[in-house]
Amino acid sequence: MKSFSDQIRDLIILNGPISVERYMGLCLEHYYASRDPLGAAGDFTTAPEISQIFGELIGLWFAEIWSLMGAPQRVLWVELGPGRGTLTADALRASQLVPAFHEALEVHLVETSPVLREKQQQTLGTSQKKVVWHETLESLPDDAPILIVANEFFDALPVQQYVTDGGQWRQRCIGLAEDNHSFRFGLFKSEQINMPLKPEEGQLLEYPAASISYMTxxxxxxxxxSGTALLIDYGYAAPAYGDSLQALYRHQFVDVLERAGEADLTTHVCFQYLASVARHAGLSVHGLARQGEFLRQLGIEVRASMLAKAAPDEADNIYRAVERLIETDSQNMGELFKILAVSSLTNEELPGIAINQNGILTIV
Known part of the structure; x- marks a missing residue:
């Protein structure tokens, strides 16, 4: 049986070079369909897997949003790309502190990977809540308010890349090197792109067409x-030049053209694109906020102290996990990860995130 890399190679031989966007899409579809990428035995670790407090605080944050919405008797809880289901499991457990909110929740998970669906079923198997799985947003019910959480979801959607060449933008593509075996980057024909600044020769721009479509x-x-979406990811406020495409394999960065379909491919999220789409749809926009500051305002340190007192033998591990989530130097998640919320609630301050009035995102 041919390897996935050989399948991509045959596609290029048959049809010519493919765009970076298509390469990412094909690789990620194969990657997530064939493995559980999380944890020490996988390629990366997400915040819910680091500490239970992360999901607990997200659940209680949404309980407050539910209250601001008028406490509807039925509300959809939706997680996009829920990994092993850990965030939803922790959020549901915490939601029991607000019994009416817990009772109102109807749980829906949007997941395409059969491997991860099985993991989610195992994680949520003891939950009192029925869980419904969906391939896409389109099959979600549309007859109730909705609460959406997307943690490290948009970074895994493919992007288009463009490079200036001879004063024109040309789409970046992937073809075969001279050995007719390994992959290399190249350029397609020129395309017209409107940008406010005139770029220098060789400048690279990423355009997240798939993310914009999904956000729409x-x-x-x-x-x-009616409802609110909480988006948590690593990225930057406004469009900027530069290549953020990266690959992780067994917790190490590798060449994005190696291990096709075996390594996790991601790019940094441009939150301005997502916020602009939401604002155009008539939603209010809240953020950006650093993850560390957001979690501190929600009481992560108080919750850590409570857990440490209840399990003193685990206190060091509890505090180390929390530090990893909230520390704000450039290498820690508290700084790298940003929080954006979009909501049908207008002129309402949401817990931990200021409403954005000027239309230009800044990180606070």
Whole structure:
């Protein structure tokens, strides 16, 4: 049986070079369909896997949002790309502190990977809540308010890359090297792109067409049904030049053209694109906020102290995990990860995130 790299190679031989966007899409579809990428035995670790407090605080944050919405008797809890289901499991456990909120929740997970669906079923098997799985947003119910959480979801959607060449933008592509075996980057024909600044020769721009399309569908659904989405990811405020495409394999960075379909491919999220789509749909925009500051305002340090007192033998591990989530030097998640919320609630301050009035995102 041919390897996935050989399948990509045959595709290029047959049809010519493929765009970076298509390469990412094909690789990620194969990657997530064939493995559990999380944890020490996988390629990366997410915040819910680091500490239970992360999911607990997200659950209680949404309980407050539910209250601001007028405490509807039925509300959809939706997680996009829920990994092993750990965040939702922790959020549901914490939601029991607000019994009416817990009772109102109807749980829906949007997941395409059969491997991860099985993991989610195992994680949530003891939950009192029925869980419904979906391939896409389109099959979600549309007859109730909706609460959406997306933790490290948009960074795994493919992007288009463009490079200036001879004063024109040309789409970056992937073809075969001279050995007719390994992959290399190249350029397609020129395309017209409108940017406010004139770039220098060789400058690279990423355009997240897939993320914009997904955010459009999400925003229209929020506007129609009412609700709030909380987006947590690593990225930057406004469009900027530069290549952020990266690959992780067994917790180490590797060449993005090696181990096709075996390594996790991601790019940094440009939150301005997502915020602009939401604002255009008539939603209010809150953020950006650093993850560390957001979690501190929600009481992560107080919760850590409570857990440490209840389990003193685990206190060091509890505090180390929390430090990893909130520390704000450039190498820690508290600084790298940003928080953006979009909501049908207008002129309402959401816990831990200021409303954005000027239309230009800044990190606070």
């Amino acid at each position: 569908d999400l925003s229209l659904r929020l506007k129609k049904q």
